[in-house]
Amino acid sequence: MLKKADFDEFKRLLLVLRARVRGDVKQMTHEALDRNDGESESKSPTHLAELGTETYEIDFALRQVENEQEFLAEIDAALERIEDESFGICQGCQTEGRSLAKSVIPKLRLRAIPYTKNCVECEQKREASEC
Numbered sequence: 001m002l003k004k005a006d007f008d009e010f011k012r013l014l015l016v017l018r019a020r021v022r023g024d025v026k027q028m029t030h031e032a033l034d035r036n037d038g039e040s041e042s043k044s045p046t047h048l049a050e051l052g053t054e055t056y057e058i059d060f061a062l063r064q065v066e067n068e069q070e071f072l073a074e075i076d077a078a079l080e081r082i083e084d085e086s087f088g089i090c091q092g093c094q095t096e097g098r099s100l101a102k103s104v105i106p107k108l109r110l111r112a113i114p115y116t117k118n119c120v121e122c123e124q125k126r127e128a129s130e131c
């Protein structure tokens with residue numbers, strides 16, 4: 001099981017990660033919406049529609065932002081799990097009725113992907129069932 005010091009370590013990791021992702025989101029949204037290199041600050045949303053051929057590019061950029069926001073949601077969820085101390089427990093293992101001690105996600109994996117909800121085994125099962 002994870003100790004208080006471990007929770008602190010992963011909390012710090014997640015907060016750093018979140019700050020970094022948030023910075024990216026802000027920049028990408030700006031780039032996606034402001035195509036005229038800051039020529040005018042008063043752009044209405046209808047401006048986007050008038051861009052025509054560039055729409056696909058903008059859609060693509062905004063879709064990336066959407067993914068970033070999903071990413072942020074994962075990070076926030078992980079931070080909540082740290083608060084209620086369920087962090088580091090594999091949800092897949094729990095669903096299969098394993099004991100808490102047998103559902104612990106290895107710290108090595110948590111350091112690589114601190115927002116993960118599953119151990120490697122369960123993650124692979126989940127990915128396989130999604131295909």
Ligand SMILES: [Zn+2]
Pocket residue numbers: 090091092093094103118119120121122123
């Ligand atoms: Zn598992």
